[in-house]
Amino acid sequence: MLTLDRLSLRFDHQPVLDRVSLTLDQGRIGCLIGPSGCGKTSLLRLIAGFLAPASGRVMLGDETVADAHQQMPAEQRRVGMVFQDIALFPHLNVTDNIAFGLNHQPPAARRARVAELLALVGLPGLGDRYPHQLSGGQQQRVALARALAPKPRLLLLDEPFSALDAELREQISREVRQILLREGITALFVTHDQNEAFALADQLGVMHGGRLLQWDSPYRVYHQPADRTVADFIGGGVLMPGRVRDPDSVETALGPLRGPLPAGLAAGADVDVLVRPDDLVIDDGGPRRARVVECLFRGARMLYTLELENGQRLPCLAPSHHAHGPGTSVAVRLDLEHLVVFPRGRG
Numbered sequence: 001m002l003t004l005d006r007l008s009l010r011f012d013h014q015p016v017l018d019r020v021s022l023t024l025d026q027g028r029i030g031c032l033i034g035p036s037g038c039g040k041t042s043l044l045r046l047i048a049g050f051l052a053p054a055s056g057r058v059m060l061g062d063e064t065v066a067d068a069h070q071q072m073p074a075e076q077r078r079v080g081m082v083f084q085d086i087a088l089f090p091h092l093n094v095t096d097n098i099a100f101g102l103n104h105q106p107p108a109a110r111r112a113r114v115a116e117l118l119a120l121v122g123l124p125g126l127g128d129r130y131p132h133q134l135s136g137g138q139q140q141r142v143a144l145a146r147a148l149a150p151k152p153r154l155l156l157l158d159e160p161f162s163a164l165d166a167e168l169r170e171q172i173s174r175e176v177r178q179i180l181l182r183e184g185i186t187a188l189f190v191t192h193d194q195n196e197a198f199a200l201a202d203q204l205g206v207m208h209g210g211r212l213l214q215w216d217s218p219y220r221v222y223h224q225p226a227d228r229t230v231a232d233f234i235g236g237g238v239l240m241p242g243r244v245r246d247p248d249s250v251e252t253a254l255g256p257l258r259g260p261l262p263a264g265l266a267a268g269a270d271v272d273v274l275v276r277p278d279d280l281v282i283d284d285g286g287p288r289r290a291r292v293v294e295c296l297f298r299g300a301r302m303l304y305t306l307e308l309e310n311g312q313r314l315p316c317l318a319p320s321h322h323a324h325g326p327g328t329s330v331a332v333r334l335d336l337e338h339l340v341v342f343p344r345g346r347g
């Protein structure tokens with residue numbers, strides 16, 4: 001449905017996007033994540049038609065809507081957008097806000113579509129309210145209904161939940177995923193929040209410095225990060241130094257770790273091993289000791305920072321019913337499902 005083919009963008013001759021390519025199939029939900037300034041919003045604006053590419057191509061279905069030579073105007077693309085700041089019209093009630101893009105339709109069809117959307121976003125009966133009479137979550141649902149009303153080919157959502165508090169954000173992102181699936185809408189989100197991205201996305205893209213480093217299922221981005229930048233960004237893990245012992249094991253401060261290594265690594269090569277907070281287990285029978293540097297209460301779990309004898313610090317997510325205070329010594333073992341190893345000094 002959406003194809004980006006080596007899309008590049010410059011602002012004042014400065015590269016902002018560098019050969020971004022991806023495909024998103026009809027009815028699927030994509031999510032872009034990456035540090036501030038990496039080009040996420042610019043990419044959405046390019047797809048919507050508010051910016052023009054320096055090179056490359058944007059396709060919707062079989063149709064090229066933008067390349068370096070020609071641009072379909074934004075209003076002809078049938079691409080909807082939902083922004084972070086909910087831009088509802090304050091002087092229009094909910095019904096008129098949602099019906100805003102349906103002016104070309106006969107009144108009866110318009111009314112039917114508004115009623116359908118109000119039910120879809122879980123706000124039946126609120127059509128007469130004005131935006132200031134709604135909660136933040138309700139306003140965001142109206143914004144979504146308004147964007148869905150003209151049945152766009154593609155919906156772009158730029159951090160749509162960032163103004164909501166964490167609990168509501170999780171609930172509404174789950175709901176919105178269900179709504180989009182029910183409507184069969186192809187959607188591309190931008191978010192800062194990894195949990196939100198994991199919950200929403202069929203395809204997850206990690207951006208950095210204007211490049212799309214990986215475009216994959218959330219599971220693969222998490223478990224098989226394409227490079228050390230993705231590994232570092234996703235999942236709150238750290239890269240722990242190690243040295244290759246033989247074709248399928250690495251010596252580390254936590255002992256030898258077994259697993260397939262990237263091809264071409266000779267014995268003695270310096271590498272980094274990815275350790276995520278859920279890979280390290282506090283266990284009285286564990287082979288190594290570590291000192292608790294910090295513990296953060298996260299409800300059911302405690303997020304520890306542990307320091308090994310060689311000074312290496314590692315995150316550890318453990319059940320919170322056995323609390324270990326800072327300064328305590330604990331025994332640990334590594335419970336890696338599979339080894340993620342990067343050659344030292346290479347991207």
Ligand SMILES: Nc1ncnc2c1ncn2[C@@H]1O[C@H](COP(=O)(O)OP(=O)(O)OP(=O)(O)O)[C@@H](O)[C@H]1O
Nearest residue numbers: 011012016034035036037038039040041042043192
């Ligand atoms: N109109 C503009 N003119 C010049 N530079 C711009 C313009 N808009 C954005 N930039 C620059 O382009 C780069 C990408 O910005 P963009 O807003 O796309 O990043 P982002 O990943 O969405 O960031 P954030 O997560 O903070 O919203 C940044 O370096 C930004 O300063």
